[in-house]
Amino acid sequence: MHISISGLLGAWLALTAVAKPVGEPELQSRATDFTNPILWQDHPDLDVSRVGDVFYYSSSTFAFSPGAPVLKSYDLVNWTPVSHSVPRLDFASKYNLNSATDRAYVKGIWASSLQYRKSDDTFYWIGCIEGKTYVYSSPNSGAGANNGEVNNWNWSLRATINKCYYDCGLFFDDDNTVYVAYGNTDIQVAQLSNDVKSEVRSQSVYKGSVTIEGSRMYKVNGNYYIFVTRPANEEWVLKSKSPFGPYEQKVLVASISGPISNAGYAHQGGIVGTKDNKWYYIGFLDAYPGGRIPVSAPITWGSDGWPSLVKVNNGWGLTYPMPVSTSKTVPAPVGTDNFSSSALSHEWEWNHNPDTTKWKLTNGVQLQTATITNDLFTARNTLTHRIIGPKSHGTFRIDVSKMQDGDRAGAALFRDVAAYIGIYKEGSSSRLVMVNNLSLNSDWSTKSTGTIAATGPTLASGATDVWLRVQADITPAFSGGATRQTTFWYSTDGNNFQQLGPAFGMTNTWQFFTGYRFAVFNHATKALGGQITVKSFTMQKY
Incomplete structure (x- = not known):
């Protein structure tokens, strides 16, 4: 690991049976x-x-x-x-x-x-x-x-x-x-x-x-x-x-x-x-x-x-x-994961160790609320996935029908300066929100739990699936100083997507070391007991 110095540019799971996302023709040429x-x-x-x-x-x-x-x-x-x-x-x-x-x-x-x-x-x-x-x-x-x-x-x-x-x-x-x-x-x-x-x-x-x-x-x-x-x-x-x-x-x-x-x-x-x-x-x-x-x-x-x-x-x-000419292949990094195997693909990593009693694979990834908090940075069982560059979007299909009053679930652009699109469950009502400006201090304590930047429609009574998309431009801006943008989208049918909220400007700082990730979360603010099921995740370049 490198540490930046002045004048330079910056300085669990037994996962054996793996379900790989369905690949698309994104592999580099093997011929030349x-x-x-x-x-x-x-x-x-x-x-x-x-x-x-x-x-x-x-x-x-x-x-x-x-x-x-x-x-x-x-x-x-x-x-x-x-x-x-x-x-x-x-x-x-x-x-x-x-x-x-x-x-x-x-x-x-x-x-x-x-x-x-x-x-x-x-x-x-x-x-x-x-x-x-x-x-x-x-x-x-x-x-x-x-x-x-x-x-x-x-x-x-x-x-x-x-x-x-x-x-x-x-x-x-x-x-x-x-x-x-x-x-x-x-x-x-x-x-x-x-x-x-x-x-x-x-x-x-x-x-x-x-x-x-x-x-x-x-x-x-x-x-x-x-x-x-x-x-x-x-x-x-x-x-x-x-x-x-x-x-x-x-x-x-x-x-x-x-x-x-x-x-x-x-x-x-x-x-x-x-x-x-x-x-x-x-x-x-x-x-x-x-x-x-x-x-x-x-x-x-x-x-x-x-x-x-x-x-x-x-x-x-x-x-x-090409270093090696071979007909052997590996799955492409883009495609759809339907979570149909007995273990998570090794594409996935949790934010800290998960509470293993609060999640399971059953017709998708079932995420029960594991933490009562209004702070995403403190919520357990947030599941993350690296972003493929330079531009891609990650789309989560989520069954929200078993969320309970006070629960918050959604799809995040996760890092020390973060934003998300999600569902806030309030009583019997489920409303779409876009939240930005979540951030950590330099000692990695929470600085801000975020601000609601936009409110979308309330989901129809009895609604089950919602598609939440994070569209990220991670084209390098480390030495150029540009602010790359992420937008957040939703759909109720999986085909027609609408943007919610303004574009979110990502940070280019190195001190957190890890780059931005796609993430899906579910936490409570009042009481445990609710759950969501992540039915699929699709990552595509755009």
């Missing part, structure tokens, strides 16, 4: 070139690796639960989520969103690492959360015998180490020795026990004169490498013949232009090789209001062992040749 960004969604602090023919990708999720999504790809360009390494955020009670003063915004899972160890057919995830390092593992995956395909994800907590491996990168050496590179400015390498439960030794290997972090550790052609970021615009490479150094240093990229405008510079990433020994660096761009999105470029290796990024017109290429 790909276009950056490779995935226009908020997936920062990435760690990328390959097992057989399958590439895996892990990223940060902060207080969203389950945490640390695992994405897979066959070509390094088209990705789909397949698991979460941390099924539930069991780090402290505040991750349960207990109250307005007991919650975990901007805490939780920052830059972490995911790697596979062939010798025991196990995936390992490691990350520092508030001073301690947690290790989760998924054994007996079958990936080694199935050319990288996983038969079963079975994540559980393996160990807690009473030390913070900040912004860590896990590495298994050829002899199975376990290392983790970590640190801020003072980069260190620790050797862990073979069972990945404790530290054997640790030492400093490189002290920077400026802030560097985001370690990723590799071994290529006999050399050890630690890739680190100088936030938020450079990527450095440390190279040594030994895991414990001494390390030399060179710059891989520094304030490199492109590939899209009004975004930050590519940095804080990692490298991965294909089966035919082609190598790629993948970093992310600060691309608020949408978050931090991944971009990829080939790298070459010099005779001196140093990598170089392949540039286009001395900048980061908008397009490059």
Whole structure:
């Protein structure tokens, strides 16, 4: 995870059976070139690796639960989520969103690492959360015998180490020795026990004169490498013949232009090789209001062992040749989720840990009211979904027939400065509202619970389904200063939509780290007992 510094651009669920949204033809071409960004969604602090023919990708999720999504790809360009390494955020009670003063915004899972160890057919995830390092593992995956395909994800907590491996990168050496590179400015390498439960030794290997972090550790052609970021615009490479150094240093990229405008510079990433020994660096761009999105470029290796990024017109290429030619596909990120499986798709994450007694899958996602509050930021069981850029809308079909007096439900554009379209149940009446200017203070306490900006029609007595749409333009505006707009729409038949309320201007600030998300919520203001059922969610580009 990067922290902005002055003068730079910024600085649970056992989810094994997954229902994937129905895809549309949004996958990038497999024949010739790909276009950056490779995935226009908020997936920062990435760690990328390959097992057989399958590439895996892990990223940060902060207080969203389950945490640390695992994405897979066959070509390094088209990705789909397949698991979460941390099924539930069991780090402290505040991750349960207990109250307005007991919650975990901007805490939780920052830059972490995911790697596979062939010798025991196990995936390992490691990350520092508030001073301690947690290790989760998924054994007996079958990936080694199935050319990288996983038969079963079975994540559980393996160990807690009473030390913070900040912004860590896990590495298994050829002899199975376990290392983790970590640190801020003072980069260190620790050797862990073979069972990945404790530290054997640790030492400093490189002290920077400026802030560097985001370690990723590799071994290529006999050399050890630690890739680190100088936030938020450079990527450095440390190279040594030994895991414990001494390390030399060179710059891989520094304030490199492109590939899209009004975004930050590519940095804080990692490298991965294909089966035919082609190598790629993948970093992310600060691309608020949408978050931090991944971009990829080939790298070459010099005779001196140093990598170089392949540039286009001395900048980061908008397009490059496809890394892998394959007929294997993954689902597209757009389409409709009808919630017809026995578990939620890994596209979904809750705002903090959910109250598992207040939701279930039954002809949709049934959300009972779990909190009595007038503050959406304190309401449990708000279900979120990343927005696909640059412009898309998310439409929730919701059965509101079992809402009770005082209940509030709806579709939100969720972040620290937020807005929503929803239903307010008052007595026997259900009225449509658009609410804006919900916001958090800089310490992530609630600043404003929002203002009703527009009131729509009252739903007919006995009405059941209503369609609520959030239409968001998350075209990067991080360095350009423009205010991107979101509009809110409703329909009572699923075909004819009407806008409600004014356009809402999104914030481009980085301090909350997470980009905007689509979200659906249901909470009470008077008494528990009401419920809604989310029958479907459709995300489409426009």
